[in-house]
Amino acid sequence: MWDGMVANAAAVAQVAGVDPLGLISKIRQAALTARQNRRDCEHLARRAGMLAELLPCLRDPEAAGTLAGLGDTLAEAHDLVVSCQGRGRAHEFFTASSKAERFRDVERKIDSYLLLVPVISHIGIARRLDGGVAPPPPSSHSLRTQPDVGDKEFTLAEITAATSNFAVVLSDDGDSGTVYWGRLRDGQEVAVKRLKPGCRGAEDAFGTELAILAPLRHDHIVRLLGRCAEGAERVVVTAYASNGSLRDHLHGRRASSSSPVTASWEARVRALLGAGRAVEHLHRRAVPLVIHRGVTSSSVLLDAAWAPRLTGFVAAVWRAAGVESQPVEPVAGAAAGGYADPEYLRTGRVKPASDxxxxxxxxxxxxxxxxxxxxxxxxxxxxxxxxxxxxFALPSIQAGRLVDVLDRRPVAAPTARQLQPLELVASAAARCLCLRGDNRPAISEVVANLEQALELICRHGHF
Incomplete structure (x- = not known):
């Protein structure tokens, strides 16, 4: 994989006047032998590694021109890690604190490139698709001030005012933070995710979630609106989904006969189809490709028009090029949640089939x-x-007795004709849940099955 990265990053090296992947490799090697600020060195090496996965996506030298200064930042990171090789306990004691602040500064610079690279890569692809005609690549300044790319910088005062001092909790995502309702000064409702202040894992999650969400544009993926990084506070601002999550309507606080999702098979299959199309975009069309790692009924949100939008990108990873699966750190509580791929839990390696x-x-x-x-x-x-x-459910489905486990709230006594599209969904679900990832259908096949099921429901017209 690394050889392919080196080949694809040639355009970046020409424009930026530096060998970025060579410097990133040196940073990784130096971090392995660091004695002072070891955790900071390892963290910085991981951030640089994330950048290494993105650089091969830049195949447009003109767009890569916005990376001016990348070489200086990577050189600074390398010098900082090398300086932690160790010069005795006394020197380590007196310099550890000041170096910690230098690490924070360099990490912020690398994070800015983690946000830039996916966006300018997207611009390069748009230019090629449009026959070479596209707007000039934006500068770092224009990206910071252009709300369309989801990189609006909010102040903590703005966030506090928008949320009435974090008064209304939408959801608690545990270690990754708490989501609050807010309203901006222009009247727009937003979801404000506040990561736990001072938590090192939160710092990782903040950078990763921003970098992955920033370039994503899809009707069924939640829209990133901006961020706040002030002091120890890390906040992600996204579009608000006023109708809650799919989980809320199936077996949560919004489950009632007045909910169209609780009471309608059509609404449920539409929500599933939207989620499937979002995952299909991540696996097949996003730049770079993404493995979500957090698809749950809570991560399928429903906006004011009841359109499903996938959220929950805190554990997402970019898909490594040229490999079937890749090792990743486990998601906290995954095994207990009921959603985790058993193959991933056994091997520690994730693949698109995990989603x-x-x-x-x-x-x-x-x-x-x-x-x-x-x-x-x-x-x-x-x-x-x-x-x-x-x-619980698969034995009945595989035995052809879907009715034994079917929710009766939408239709108390479904007819054979009404069961037909639901059996299509059940059959697709059973194949998705094969223990071996290689035996599961591709996401495009799952989407096709859900489209067929929805078509049958709409055609019958009595659901």
């Missing part, structure tokens, strides 16, 4: 109305026990 598995669980949620982990009565132990929804 397909998670989407399969969401499809089962929509069919059964149950959460991803269910509580059942065990006759043997004469007690309640928990099990995954896949373990």
């Amino acid at each position: 397909v598995y998670s989407l399969g669980v969401v499809m089962l949620e929509a069919l059964t109305g149950n959460p991803a982990v269910v509580t059942v009565w065990e006759d043997g132990s004469k007690s309640m026990a928990t099990m995954t929804l896949a373990s």
Whole structure:
């Protein structure tokens, strides 16, 4: 993979006057032997590694011209890591604190490039698709001030005012932070994700989520509007989905007969189809390609028009070029949540098929109305026990008895004709949940099955 990166980054080297991947490789090597500020060195090396995965996407020398200064930043990062090789305990004690601030400064510079590269890569592709005619690549300044690219810089005072001092909680994402409702001065409603102040993992999540979300433009992916990085505060601002999440309507606080998602199979399949199309965009068309790693019914939001929008990119990763799977750090609580790919839990390696598995669980949620982990009565132990929804529902589906686990709220007694599109969804879900990733369908096939199911529902017209 690294050889391919080096070849593809030649245009960047010509424009920026530096060998970026060579410097990134040196930073990684130096971090391995650091004795002082070791965690800072490792963190900086990871940030540089993220940049290395993005640089091969720049195949347009004109667009890459916005990377002026990249060489100086990488050289500064390398010198800083090398200076941590160790010169005795006394020197380490007196310099550790001042170096920590230097690390923060260099990381901020690298983060700015993590935001720039996907955007200018997208511009380069647009220029080629339009026959060579495209707007000139924006400067770093124009990217910072242009809200269309989701890079608006909010002050903490603006965020505090918009959220009425973080008064209304929309959701608590655990270690990754809390999401609040807000309203900007222009009247626009927003979702404000506030990461836990001072948490090092939050710093990683902040940079990754911004870098991945910034270039994404899709009808079924939540829109990034801006950010705030002031002091220890890290905030991500996205478009607000006023109708909550799919989970809310299936078995949460919005589940009621007045909810179109609770009461309608058409609305449920539309939500699944939107989520599938979002994942398909990430796997096949995004630049660079993305593996979401967090597809759940809570990450499928519904806007004011009930259109589904995928969110929850805190654990997302760029797909490594030329490999079938790639090693990644585990997502906290993944095994207990019922959505995680068993193959990933066993091997520690993620692939696009991992998202397909998670989407399969969401499809089962929509069919059964149950959460991803269910509580059942065990006759043997004469007690309640928990099990995954896949373990609970798949035996009935594979035996051709979907009606045994089907949610009866949309239709109390479905006819054979009404069951036909739902059986299509159930069959697709069962294949998504194969234990081996290679046996699961590609996301484009899942989308095609959901499209067919929705067409049948709309054609029958009595759901």
